[in-house]
Amino acid sequence: xxxxxxxxxxxxxxxxxxxxxxxxxxxxxxxxxxxxxxxxxxxxxxxxxxxxxxxxxxxxxxxxxxxxxxxxxxxxxxxxxxxxxxxxxxxxxxxxxxxxxxxxxxxxxxxxxxxxxxxxxxxxxxxxxxxxxxxxxxxxxxxxxxxxxxxxxxxxxxxxxxxxxxxxxxxxxxxxxxxxxxxxxxxxxxxxxxxxxxxxxxxxxxxxxxxxxxxxxxxxxxxxxxxxxxxxxxxxxxxxxxxxxxxxxxxxxxxxxxxxxxxxxxxxxxxxxxxxxxxxxxxxxxxxxxxxxxxxxxxxxxxxxxxxxxxxxxxxxxxxxxxxxxxxxxxxxxxxxxxxxxxxxxxxxxxxxxxxxxxxxxxxxxxxxxxxxxxxxxxxxxxxxxxxxxxxxxxxxxxxxxxxxxxxxxxxxxxxxxxxxxxxxxxxxxxxxxxxxxxxxxxxxxxxxxxxxxxxxxxxxxxxxxxxxxxxxxxxxxxxxx
Amino acid sequence: xxxxxxxxxxxxxxxxxxxxxxxxxxxxxxxxxxxxxxxxxxxxxxxxxxxxxxxxxxxxxxxxxxxxxxxxxxxxxxxxxxxxxxxxxxxxxxxxxxxxxxxxxxxxxxxxxxxxxxxxxxxxxxxxxxxxxxxxxxxxxxxxxxxxxxxxxxxxxxxxxxxxxxxxxxxxxxxxxxxxxxxxxxxxxxxxxxxxxxxxxxxxxxxxxxxxxxxxxxxxxxxxxxxxxxxxxxxxxxxxxxxxxxxxxxxxxxxxxxxxxxxxxxxxxxxxxxxxxxxxxxxxxxxxxxxxxxxxxxxxxxxxxxxxxxxxxxxxxxxxxxxxxxxxxxxxxxxxxxxxxxxxxxxxxxxxxxxxxxxxxxxxxxxxxxxxxxxxxxxxxxxxxxxxxxxxxxxxxxxxxxxxxxxxxxxxxxxxxxxxxxxxxxxxxxxxxxxxxxxxxxxxxxxxxxxxxxxxxxxxxxxxxxxxxxxxxxxxxxxxxx
Numbered sequence: 033x034x035x036x037x038x039x040x041x042x043x044x045x046x047x048x049x050x051x052x053x054x055x056x057x058x059x060x061x062x063x064x065x066x067x068x069x070x071x072x073x074x075x076x077x078x079x080x081x082x083x084x085x086x087x088x089x090x091x092x093x094x095x096x097x098x099x100x101x102x103x104x105x106x107x108x109x110x111x112x113x114x115x116x117x118x119x120x121x122x123x124x125x126x127x128x129x130x131x132x133x134x135x136x137x138x139x140x141x142x143x144x145x146x147x148x149x150x151x152x153x154x155x156x157x158x159x160x161x162x163x164x165x166x167x168x169x170x171x172x173x174x175x176x177x178x179x180x181x182x183x184x185x186x187x188x189x190x191x192x193x194x195x196x197x198x199x200x201x202x203x204x205x206x207x208x209x210x211x212x213x214x215x216x217x218x219x220x221x222x223x224x225x226x227x228x229x230x231x232x233x234x235x236x237x238x239x240x241x242x243x244x245x246x247x248x249x250x251x252x253x254x255x256x257x258x259x260x261x262x263x264x265x266x267x268x269x270x271x272x273x274x275x276x277x278x279x280x281x282x283x284x285x286x287x288x289x290x291x292x293x294x295x296x297x298x299x300x301x302x303x304x305x306x307x308x309x310x311x312x313x314x315x316x317x318x319x320x321x322x323x324x325x326x327x328x329x330x331x332x333x334x335x336x337x338x339x340x341x342x343x344x345x346x347x348x349x350x351x352x353x354x355x356x357x358x359x360x361x362x363x364x365x366x367x368x369x370x371x372x373x374x375x376x377x378x379x380x381x382x383x384x385x386x387x388x389x390x391x392x393x394x395x396x397x398x399x400x401x402x403x404x405x406x407x408x409x410x411x412x413x414x415x416x417x418x419x420x421x422x423x424x425x426x427x428x429x430x431x432x433x434x435x436x437x438x439x440x441x442x443x444x445x446x447x448x449x450x451x452x453x454x455x456x457x458x459x460x461x462x463x464x465x466x467x468x469x470x471x472x473x474x475x476x477x478x479x480x481x482x483x484x485x486x487x488x489x490x491x492x493x494x495x496x497x498x499x500x501x502x503x504x505x506x507x508x509x510x511x512x513x514x
Numbered sequence: 515x516x517x518x519x520x521x522x523x524x525x526x527x528x529x530x531x532x533x534x535x536x537x538x539x540x541x542x543x544x545x546x547x548x549x550x551x552x553x554x555x556x557x558x559x560x561x562x563x564x565x566x567x568x569x570x571x572x573x574x575x576x577x578x579x580x581x582x583x584x585x586x587x588x589x590x591x592x593x594x595x596x597x598x599x600x601x602x603x604x605x606x607x608x609x610x611x612x613x614x615x616x617x618x619x620x621x622x623x624x625x626x627x628x629x630x631x632x633x634x635x636x637x638x639x640x641x642x643x644x645x646x647x648x649x650x651x652x653x654x655x656x657x658x659x660x661x662x663x664x665x666x667x668x669x670x671x672x673x674x675x676x677x678x679x680x681x682x683x684x685x686x687x688x689x690x691x692x693x694x695x696x697x698x699x700x701x702x703x704x705x706x707x708x709x710x711x712x713x714x715x716x717x718x719x720x721x722x723x724x725x726x727x728x729x730x731x732x733x734x735x736x737x738x739x740x741x742x743x744x745x746x747x748x749x750x751x752x753x754x755x756x757x758x759x760x761x762x763x764x765x766x767x768x769x770x771x772x773x774x775x776x777x778x779x780x781x782x783x784x785x786x787x788x789x790x791x792x793x794x795x796x797x798x799x800x801x802x803x804x805x806x807x808x809x810x811x812x813x814x815x816x817x818x819x820x821x822x823x824x825x826x827x828x829x830x831x832x833x834x835x836x837x838x839x840x841x842x843x844x845x846x847x848x849x850x851x852x853x854x855x856x857x858x859x860x861x862x863x864x865x866x867x868x869x870x871x872x873x874x875x876x877x878x879x880x881x882x883x884x885x886x887x888x889x890x891x892x893x894x895x896x897x898x899x900x901x902x903x904x905x906x907x908x909x910x911x912x913x914x915x916x917x918x919x920x921x922x923x924x925x926x927x928x929x930x931x932x933x934x935x936x937x938x939x940x941x942x943x944x945x946x947x948x949x950x951x952x953x954x955x956x957x958x959x960x961x962x963x964x965x966x967x968x969x970x971x972x973x974x975x976x977x978x979x980x981x982x983x984x985x986x987x988x989x990x991x992x993x994x995x996x
Contacts, residue, residue: 044773044892045892099773099774101773101774102773105773105892108891109892222739225739225740226739226740226741226742228740229740230736230740231736231739231740233775234718234775234777235736236716236718236735236777253718253735253739254712254713254717256739257704257707257708257713257735257738258707258708258710258711258712258713259708260708289798290798290799290802291526291581291583291584291587292581292583293715293716293795295716295718295777295794295795312777312794312795312798313775313777313794315798316771316772316794316797316798316801317772319798319801319802319805320772320801323801323805323809324887326809327805327808327883327887328883328887330812330883331879331880331882331883331884332876332879332880333880333883333884336887337884339884339888339894339898339902343905343908343909343912344912346905346906346909347909347912347913350877350880350909350913351913353876353880354873354876354877354913354917355917357872357873357876358869358872358873358917358920358921361868361869361872361873362869362921362924364868364869365865365866365868365869366865368864368865368868369862369865369928372861372862372864372865375857375861375864376858376861379854379857379858379864380851380854381864382850382854382857382861382863382864382867383847383848383850383851383854384847385864386843386846386847386850386868386871386980386984387840387843387844387846387847389868390839390840390843391836391839391840391843394814394835394836394839395832395836397813397814398813398814398815398832398835400813401809401810401812401813401815402813402815402819402821405806405809405810405818406821409590410526410527410587410591412821416821420821423825423828426825427825427828427829427832430825430826430829431829431832431833431836435836435837435840438840439840439844442844446851498868498872502868
């Protein structure tokens, strides 16, 4: 692979532009060939065909010189038709590594366009852990073909890798570990490594195992290089090793990687036998995907959208969230409906009520975000609920007095009614207190019930502070102003 | 440093519990010593003092055995008083590395509790790039002392590191690079490395430079280990190297690290001279901080909160967002105020109007999130605006027909007025179209103006769809129903 131009993002955009300009020239040549107006002589037509072939060949050469991740980037940035044309121009033996790099949505469009035998061929260049990432997206019959073609040892690895649920260390680990025994000298290790054409990517340490494959320690390449070659592995290795089990949560492993600045770590089974390896590169992919999934979920998108997806695909990706929000909005609307007589008598209530609901939602979301983050960092023990609640209620009381007082004064001035102003202030304060209660309570409760505290908190709190805000404000107004 | 127990998160919680139980015993012994009820003989008091000293010593030993990141974790999880007690028990020479690990909010509390000479001493064990991270949080006079104590070369490095703004490669890079010349043999390199006590952390490649310190290529430890020791560096090195400049955006470097699966990369100046090194570990820290800052900003928190911060600190952290939202809510309230006569005549409008506003906000936020992500991935060129707009308007039209139709039917059924139902459907559809326009337009416009498209989009779109939704619905109702 030619990596001549791997310099920076500008180059990446440059390479994308080259691909696009080749595609534009291709389109022109097609149009010229098909144009019924230009009654071109046969000779011109032949020239045109030759030109088209030449352009496609240029495109192929260009793609060959690009890093698989850059080809993936170009595929994602192109509309469907041109994407499939470029995909056709990619050499078949690179299909596998590129499929690994593209986003899920784009991967689907590429796989849909491939024949069964092409897909089987594409997987041949992949490692077992890479295969495991691809398997969920492949048609069933392709998976069977691929599986049959593997040697028994890799069949077992693939079966194991698929068996671990998403979000576990097992689903992220690879099987590219180099292992040595502790009773050899470093010189022997150096000779052993020299027999490799290349070491597995991201090898920063070698795993030291006993005769039963149990992990004894790790030998970092650094120790290997700085110690006397005549010394034993035993003398150069580190025995106190951060290790993971395949069942461990990937999120916790990611935190450990950050906390201890790891580049790779061994994965062992319950008997301390080495079964795989977790690398920082895999962890980074996980972190990125995790934080993207969270961002998308926060905005109510089920998954990342191919920006060239059809309108219908987008509607499907978004409808569930809109439905949930419409239901909560409808409930809030019914709460208002109960107080219609009061609003008829004092129409100012209609204008002021969204302010009460709004501040509750905003403040509640701040609390939820803070608590969810603290839970994720492991800094909130269940017995902390009372202390956190006390603090959040204090914040709510201050905000209620300040902002509630200000808005109450505005209401007084606008509608020339001091009692309306007082009801406004009281309602805002009460809704802020409700938001603080729910903001602490909802994530803590979800954690205690074993659910992910990060999910759905925002929808629930907004639903509560909307309906609650309308109820508190209109209820107080009905009691004291009617 | 004893790393006996670096295994996983359960152990981390275990270590935290040990620290906490020592603190609890310490408190008990203090209470026993100070209890005026127990008229204890002097002998008991002396025993108690000895016990207290013993407990503090146990705590000191326990902390000594912990990884700096774990001490930082414990400090973050403790209330202020106990945090400062533990901080006192940490050996002074470890203060620096622990200050680097704690969150900004907690770092502030620790630095506030330290004397000038303690702070200067704490920085002595740090590398220049680590110092640069700490400098913004240190009092001015400490910074001056620290700077004076550095050798001239490190003064220059520190000055350079501080000069790069946050979010650039320069602010993330370190100066721990190992360099060799291309005309030596690998055997010479191996001997050279053996002279190091330890290599800089996360060294996966050695930078190959010419006599003017210009980057010629990189020699990965892997090639060093798998090539014949008698061959030249020139033969084993890779010439096509992903390199960065200190001025490059950290976000783009992070994308390149992910795209090309890098563990470290050279940083060069405009003349291609090696000036530093960027590691994946630093990039991961950056990614995490970036995504956390985004999460916090989305919820309207200015910065991460120490969960033990005072109520006032929390109020200050959150007030700006609440103020902005109250202003937009107030504007929306005034829009409603304009239509008070209509609401008085048909109070159903008050109950239905939050639904119209709500669906616009939700749908607009989905669009903004999608567009902002696509812009961040570099997949949206300015000329794509029209195509994206067409798609989003299509999605809005479908959602308007479906959900607007459904809610219109509900309104018809609830209030027995088909014309009210039709106004509801029309208003929801129009507000969804407005949301689509703004959802595409706001981030694209911000990008074209050179602003960060990710910031503030959500507030702006919600403000627009709230006021817009009320205006459209109440306006249509006034036109057609009054």
